[in-house]
Amino acid sequence: MVKDLEIMGEFTEEEGLTLVSQTSLVTNSADMMKNWRRVSLASDFLAKYYSYYFPYKEKAKGKISRETAENNISFIMNELIENTAKYSDARDKTVTIKLLLLEHEIVFQVTNYVTPGMAESFRSLAQEILESNPEELYIKRLERNTESESSDSGLGYLTLINDYGVTMGFKFEKKDKEQYQITVQARMKSREE
Numbered sequence: 001m002v003k004d005l006e007i008m009g010e011f012t013e014e015e016g017l018t019l020v021s022q023t024s025l026v027t028n029s030a031d032m033m034k035n036w037r038r039v040s041l042a043s044d045f046l047a048k049y050y051s052y053y054f055p056y057k058e059k060a061k062g063k064i065s066r067e068t069a070e071n072n073i074s075f076i077m078n079e080l081i082e083n084t085a086k087y088s089d090a091r092d093k094t095v096t097i098k099l100l101l102l103e104h105e106i107v108f109q110v111t112n113y114v115t116p117g118m119a120e121s122f123r124s125l126a127q128e129i130l131e132s133n134p135e136e137l138y139i140k141r142l143e144r145n146t147e148s149e150s151s152d153s154g155l156g157y158l159t160l161i162n163d164y165g166v167t168m169g170f171k172f173e174k175k176d177k178e179q180y181q182i183t184v185q186a187r188m189k190s191r192e193e
């Protein structure tokens with residue numbers, strides 16, 4: 001059972017973050033479902049917008065380059081936004097997208113609303129992702145997907161963790177009998193280690 005308030009993984013409330021900059025976009029999943037292009041448009045906009053914080057390749061000492069920043073932000077944002085469009089099954093279709101820039105980190109955050117049933121299955125998936133070895137789970141899912149026809153491949157967050165070194169956090173908050181507010185947070189270092 002999902003509790004009325006549950007936080008899993010690495011999740012920091014916005015008030016606890018020291019921001020260099022932030023941008024948010026409030027929209028709704030119905031619009032994105034009507035025209036899927038809106039998912040990549042929103043991701044690409046935020047990626048381009050923030051890429052100017054990052055230096056050209058030749059000047060990018062220790063920091064990720066402008067080109068890498070743009071590609072990474074676009075990919076990560078796209079995965080998170082796509083999920084809000086696909087899984088928002090509650091009455092409230094509002095989706096809030098945030099990109100928070102910290103000194104050495106980028107925080108991606110999306111909020112959407114789901115029914116208690118969806119919240120429950122998401123909670124167990126989140127738990128599985130957080131408790132597993134992400135590389136092994138990725139392979140396991142790949143094998144499962146070749147055997148079944150399901151369109152939800154379950155590879156999105158695992159790809160972010162494995163290929164983009166992202167840490168994930170999830171917050172579930174009961175709003176009323178029929179709705180949970182879900183917040184997904186992904187954090188990525190903007191400096192090369």
Ligand SMILES: Nc1ncnc2c1ncn2[C@@H]1O[C@H](COP(=O)(O)OP(=O)(O)OP(=O)(O)O)[C@@H](O)[C@H]1O
Binds near residue numbers: 084087154182
């Ligand atoms: N924002 C969200 N709201 C509700 N449920 C979500 C949300 N994001 C993810 N989920 C649940 O978590 C599961 C895992 O998400 P993930 O993005 O890793 O894979 P996927 O969307 O199933 O497949 P893929 O991203 O590979 O197309 C989803 O199948 C869905 O059940």
Ligand SMILES: [Mg+2]
Binds near residue numbers: 079083157
């Ligand atoms: Mg996905």
